[in-house]
Amino acid sequence: MSSQWSWFAAAYGAVLLAELVGDRSLFAVGALSARYGIPTVMSGVVPAFAAKSLVSVIFGRIVSTLPAPLLVAMSAVTFLSSAFLVARAHGEVERPLGRDGGRVPGVVTSFCTIFFSEWADFGQITAATLAARFHAPLAVWLGATLALSTKGLLAALLGAGLRFRIATRPLRWGAVAVFLTLGALSFIR
Numbered sequence: 599m600s601s602q603w604s605w606f607a608a609a610y611g612a613v614l615l616a617e618l619v620g621d622r623s624l625f626a627v628g629a630l631s632a633r634y635g636i637p638t639v640m641s642g643v644v645p646a647f648a649a650k651s652l653v654s655v656i657f658g659r660i661v662s663t664l665p666a667p668l669l670v671a672m673s674a675v676t677f678l679s680s681a682f683l684v685a686r687a688h689g690e691v692e693r694p695l696g697r698d699g700g701r702v703p704g705v706v707t708s709f710c711t712i713f714f715s716e717w718a719d720f721g722q723i724t725a726a727t728l729a730a731r732f733h734a735p736l737a738v739w740l741g742a743t744l745a746l747s748t749k750g751l752l753a754a755l756l757g758a759g760l761r762f763r764i765a766t767r768p769l770r771w772g773a774v775a776v777f778l779t780l781g782a783l784s785f786i787r
Contacts, residue, residue, distance in 0.1 A: 609737065609742050611745075613724050613742045616721045622677075624753045626753075627750050627753035628756050628757030630642075631753065635761070640751065642712070650717075650722065654723075670784050672714060677711070677784060684773045725739070
């Protein structure tokens with residue numbers, strides 16, 4: 599049992615470090631949080647992080663062998679779709695902080711943005727390698743999921759902090775600009 603805790607701690611530390619260094623989803627979560635708020639975004643991103651960690655642990659070797667153009671295209675389409683979803687609030691009455699346009703669209707957008715982008719990144723490869731090497735899939739999955747959720751919460755706190763300083767409409771268009779930029783940057787590995 600103590601070795602499971604060791605692999606959990608190793609997975610948490612390694613995946614968190616891998617994810618904090620130049621990861622694009624940090625910006626995505628921050629932009630989503632500025633738009634939808636922390637509880638809504640975390641309700642979408644935590645299950646997405648858990649699912650991606652599970653895929654990493656189970657199918658990590660397969661995901662890492664997918665053709666790079668396919669992974670790039672998936673990320674680009676996801677970020678561009680997220681820009682569309684955030685921008686499509688046409689005719690929506692701007693609401694005060696915390697009452698933004700409905701919880702379900704924010705949760706779904708947050709889940710899809712995270713789940714369908716940035717496959718085979720450093721964090722996933724780290725989790726896959728740890729799980730395969732040490733035969734501790736549950737501990738690695740839990741550690742990786744917690745690390746990704748920690749990263750997501752840090753980004754969400756930063757993004758939501760913008761809600762106190764910037765009006766909702768410019769914030770929405772700023773989030774759209776972030777997603778369009780991330781979509782374009784997906785082509786740069």
